[in-house]
Amino acid sequence: MIISGTHINYYNHCKRHLWFFAHHIFMEHTSELVALGKFISESTYQREKHELHLIYGEDEIIIDFYDPKNKRIHEVKKSNKMEETHIWQVKFYIYVLEKMGIKGVTGEIDYPKLRQKIDVILDDNDRKRIEEIKEEIPKIISNDIPPSVINKSYCKNCSYYELCYV
Template sequence: MRITGKHVNYYHICRRKLWLFHSGISFQQTHENVADGTLLHETAYPQRAKRYREIQIEGIKIDFYDPHDRVVHEIKRSNKMEQASIAQLQYYLLVLERHGVENPTGLLEYPKIRRTETVVLTEADRAAIAQWEAAIEQLVEQPTCPPTINKPFCKNCSYYDFCYVSEAGVELDLPPLSRDHL
């Protein structure tokens, strides 16, 4: 199984979202926050496409990589899910290391709030990522979808309507989703 940056990001946000994404269920293309993030990514740093490279290795896609300084630039709409974004960027750095890039670093950029966070990879991070990879592989192989987590940020998720199907604000009691239904 190839683990992507989205797998790592979703693992840190919501295990249900991770399972659904891995199972091929996606509502990203119709969600306004995703469209806003895509537009931000394309317009926030227009000069980048000329100066940096897009690279794809081991199932990950890094949009802006500076090979000279070995820096990965990751753009996010908001810092609300910062730990998940940092984990995703750390995973990118580890994949680069696995492919011979020495001491890569990352810049987590939030153009809307004009903030940049430097991300590095420590030995503790490398050990944690190995645990994430094992946990992700185990989780996505489960035959049934994990339960909803019912957090405030769920309301802004592209899977919200899918997870919280309701009539008149009352959640329906549905059987667990399994791969048999896919």
């Protein structure tokens, strides 16, 4: 199966969310927070917007902005509450570009609202972990029922909240 950056993102965020996404159960349009995130993403880097969408083998990535001269990935996010999730998403992008033979790529996550940015690199442990995640994702998705709810504070801001708790 094709593994996208979104799968990696949801895997780290919530495996139940990943399952809903993979089974085409969408409630994103009901979330104002998601809409805000999309607005910030679309309204940043307007002049230098250079989205990179590619499929390589079983991997699919859509990078907000790729600077080929400096081999630098830029990913724009609304808030740093899910920083670890964002970091793994960018590590996956670096991993896929490496597999395509593009070495020396680094990443940067930009939080325009917070006026912050963080650097992302990929090391051998990360490469190993990504391989493991890529094996685990199809197993989660192939289950007939979704994984259990995770009872995290950020569930309240999740588009699936009502489906999970009400």
